[in-house]
Amino acid sequence: MPVFRPFQRLSAAPTNPHAAPAAPRAFDVAELYRGPVGATPDGDGAPSLPLDEKLRQAYFWIVNTAIISPHYDVEYNAAPPQSYVVGDSKARLTLPSAQSYSGYVLLPLLTFATRRKCLFVGGPGRGKTASAVLMGVLAGYSVRDVRRAMQHGHPQLTVADLLGMPLPADLVNAQRLEDIRISWRQWLGMRVKIVDEYNRIPTRTQSALLTVMSDNYAEVLDHIYECPEAAWFLTANDDQGGGTYQVIEALRDRIDVVVQALAFNPRFLSELLTRIEARIRAEEVVPREIVFSEDEVDRMQGEILAVALPDAVRRRLEFFASQFELCEVAAEQLEYRTKDTARLAGAEWPALTARDTGRDRLKDLGCQTKNGVSVRALMTLLHYSKAIAYFRGNGVVDLEDARQVLPFVLHDKLVPDHDAPFFEAPGNAMYRTDRIGWLRRLFDLSCAEYDRLDLDRDDPVAALAAELRAGLEGVNEREVRARLLKVERLVAELSKGRKLYGHLYDDLLTLKHIHQRYTNYRRWLETR
Amino acid sequence: MSDAFARALRGRRGELNGRFDEARRRYPALDADAFAAFLSVAVDPVVSAVAALHADRATDAAAAAYDAAIDIVGRQITGGSARRALVDDVWQRVLPIAAAAVAADPARVIAALTNAAYHIAGTVGARGSAWMTAMEGLAARAAEPTQLLAAGQVAAWRAGLAHYRSTALAVADSLPEALALAAVGAAPGASWRDVRSRLGESRWYDPARSDGTPEAPRIATVAGAFRGFGGPFAEPPLVGTVGDQFRVLSGAEEWLLFADAFGATLHRAPAHLEADAQWAPSIPADVAVQGGCVLWHGQSVGAAAWGDVTSAAMTENTLALTGSLAHGVVIVALA
Numbered sequence: 001m002p003v004f005r006p007f008q009r010l011s012a013a014p015t016n017p018h019a020a021p022a023a024p025r026a027f028d029v030a031e032l033y034r035g036p037v038g039a040t041p042d043g044d045g046a047p048s049l050p051l052d053e054k055l056r057q058a059y060f061w062i063v064n065t066a067i068i069s070p071h072y073d074v075e076y077n078a079a080p081p082q083s084y085v086v087g088d089s090k091a092r093l094t095l096p097s098a099q100s101y102s103g104y105v106l107l108p109l110l111t112f113a114t115r116r117k118c119l120f121v122g123g124p125g126r127g128k129t130a131s132a133v134l135m136g137v138l139a140g141y142s143v144r145d146v147r148r149a150m151q152h153g154h155p156q157l158t159v160a161d162l163l164g165m166p167l168p169a170d171l172v173n174a175q176r177l178e179d180i181r182i183s184w185r186q187w188l189g190m191r192v193k194i195v196d197e198y199n200r201i202p203t204r205t206q207s208a209l210l211t212v213m214s215d216n217y218a219e220v221l222d223h224i225y226e227c228p229e230a231a232w233f234l235t236a237n238d239d240q241g242g243g244t245y246q247v248i249e250a251l252r253d254r255i256d257v258v259v260q261a262l263a264f265n266p267r268f269l270s271e272l273l274t275r276i277e278a279r280i281r282a283e284e285v286v287p288r289e290i291v292f293s294e295d296e297v298d299r300m301q302g303e304i305l306a307v308a309l310p311d312a313v314r315r316r317l318e319f320f321a322s323q324f325e326l327c328e329v330a331a332e333q334l335e336y337r338t339k340d341t342a343r344l345a346g347a348e349w350p351a352l353t354a355r356d357t358g359r360d361r362l363k364d365l366g367c368q369t370k371n372g373v374s375v376r377a378l379m380t381l382l383h384y385s386k387a388i389a390y391f392r393g394n395g396v397v398d399l400e401d402a403r404q405v406l407p408f409v410l411h412d413k414l415v416p417d418h419d420a421p422f423f424e425a426p427g428n429a430m431y432r433t434d435r436i437g438w439l440r441r442l443f444d445l446s447c448a449e450y451d452r453l454d455l456d457r458d459d460p461v462a463a464l465a466a467e468l469r470a471g472l473e474g475v476n477e478r479e480v481r482a483r484l485l486k487v488e489r490l491v492a493e494l495s496k497g498r499k500l501y502g503h504l505y506d507d508l509l510t511l512k513h514i515h516q517r518y519t520n521y522r523r524w525l526e527t528r
Numbered sequence: 529m530s531d532a533f534a535r536a537l538r539g540r541r542g543e544l545n546g547r548f549d550e551a552r553r554r555y556p557a558l559d560a561d562a563f564a565a566f567l568s569v570a571v572d573p574v575v576s577a578v579a580a581l582h583a584d585r586a587t588d589a590a591a592a593a594y595d596a597a598i599d600i601v602g603r604q605i606t607g608g609s610a611r612r613a614l615v616d617d618v619w620q621r622v623l624p625i626a627a628a629a630v631a632a633d634p635a636r637v638i639a640a641l642t643n644a645a646y647h648i649a650g651t652v653g654a655r656g657s658a659w660m661t662a663m664e665g666l667a668a669r670a671a672e673p674t675q676l677l678a679a680g681q682v683a684a685w686r687a688g689l690a691h692y693r694s695t696a697l698a699v700a701d702s703l704p705e706a707l708a709l710a711a712v713g714a715a716p717g718a719s720w721r722d723v724r725s726r727l728g729e730s731r732w733y734d735p736a737r738s739d740g741t742p743e744a745p746r747i748a749t750v751a752g753a754f755r756g757f758g759g760p761f762a763e764p765p766l767v768g769t770v771g772d773q774f775r776v777l778s779g780a781e782e783w784l785l786f787a788d789a790f791g792a793t794l795h796r797a798p799a800h801l802e803a804d805a806q807w808a809p810s811i812p813a814d815v816a817v818q819g820g821c822v823l824w825h826g827q828s829v830g831a832a833a834w835g836d837v838t839s840a841a842m843t844e845n846t847l848a849l850t851g852s853l854a855h856g857v858v859i860v861a862l863a
Contacts, residue, residue: 027691027692027786027795028692028695029681029682029684029685029689029692029695029696029699030681030695031647032640032647032648032680032681032684032689032692033639033640033641033643033677035639035642035643035644035646035647036599036600036603036605036643036646037596037599037603037605037638037642037643037646038595038599038635038638038639038643274550277546278546278550
């Protein structure tokens, strides 16, 4: 009996047409059987789609048929968009002029493609678990296997429940630990792992979960199970670490992106009605054309990493990340003047912020946060920037790509200081609750400052760093001294009469690094 | 309506009605009367034919045909124009004969042959009726869906889709000998090896010609016409080559030209392709123009009201010419 295809219709390729240079056209008689009727299945010589196109088809199937998420919060514009102001609160409705996406569907899909970790948050009944199950089905697992392998957080979940247990007979008979065989839980070997309501897992069991999530292995009685690389999907009703147990910070930090389930638009109730009447569950009718094999996901990962990140985009990300770590009053030595130093010392945050450093606390982006951006978060940001560019069919990351994924990546990573003057300014109070909007605004302000400083054209620190990166082969002592002088002059100039903002702090440390490298090299030359 | 089809419809009435309702959301112009008519005229004979061979597969065939009918009627590719008429024909003439293949893989066979009819009817210069006649014969021979569809591809090439020559020959190589010979129009007792060899040597060899291949040189066909008369060219074209591929330039538009014994087709060339086509107003060395006639190695290819020869290009076995008074490209077979 043929499967009911109407719920399995895929968007016709190309799903994101590009004005890319056309390759010389080849004519294949297999084209004869492609056309307006049906989707010709494999076997008639039809070539398979590029993986990015397949990913897009998966996205559009999910958003049009499965999850019904008619939201376009990830906005792209090819031209200035139409924008309207609504209501007394001056809510802004933007009509994007280019293909835009629902973050709630896109970010989990990118997580699937990159095999990273995504947390779904939102109230009950908003499709968090259903979305996670869909990702499992996209990986080729049956719905039954996905559901049975899903780990459900609850207060009685033990390490044995999560990872597996030793065989009782071996426990009795074994003379050595090595002789005890472990019955490992099947989900450990899956390429898509789902943990439902992870904030209901007891703390001790969270630690075992952390080992699996962070180091990809499970350990029971000195026996190790090496897990394959997998995409992780976790759900929580409350992303603030609430729930039955507080989520340990290290576990929260392993999550790469956080997506919030947006409210269902009742205008689309007819879609739900059709589904009810046809007794269709989206996860049971996933078209096989959008199911990815393990090999395809492996290849897709490679293709994503091959997406280029231009220096211009990288520099803006560097500038943005440099805003937040500095805490001038935290230490004597420059390297330790960070928020992390203060946090480790258990310093009272209000006491820190109350001490005047002369900086403009409204203008200083660093004043808006209680922490800086970690290396892990930066790497995640780079990875997802490439992933979204890949998804859009581009071989190069655009600044807008980074801007769009940044809020989801830093959602739980960059902690806002709600007492900062920024949040008191007129029109900014909403950013206390709108984490996505705040992070995007933060990035926009950073880019505006970057433009004001004209760093694309005038960045002496970058020039010196590039000079060093070119290598020291053939650089003689005289040249080294000249370069050292350049560094010292620049440090003097940057230090003169300026307030110490985050980006300046990082620039000075960079210059110190460059100076140290040349100093060491000069010493080596002298002793040769 | 046949008992088999009526039974299939009755048995899944709720589900099929649901499909139609859902389809109306996708195809707002889906007309219930037109749909019912198509089911009666086109789908019913197919289901009956399948039921006569394999009664247990009639229901699956009916469901697949029903889904295809929704696409056909919803997209309005049935009835009316000549293009749509070929789609109707394939349902009424070919699919019932191909009942064995339809029974084996109904969704695939029905969709493939319908799409093929749609493409062939939409290709200028293709002979849809010739393909239909060929398919009637091939459908009776090929019960296995993959073989039937492969033979259909070869038949489509022979019906004038010259651009598919190389891949169609590759497909023909995959067929059983008897079916391959039938697909290329060769006599049943011929040797596929010999026929295939000759097809590879000359694009002007037609295995179906019982009187042998006509003498060369000869005018095989004229490709294209003035746009005002339904052709593609707004201006008198020029012909050149890039490698062994004919290229045609008309104004600022460029086309790829394919030609062989079975027809000629023109396709828009991608805009950015290297502009190194040899737009040669000069005549190749082997060709001469005398008194309005074009001679190849001293042999006349016949007089034609082309005016002055404006361009000429040669590939193996084929000469293409354009004239100052013509909006077509004259294709001359040299073998």
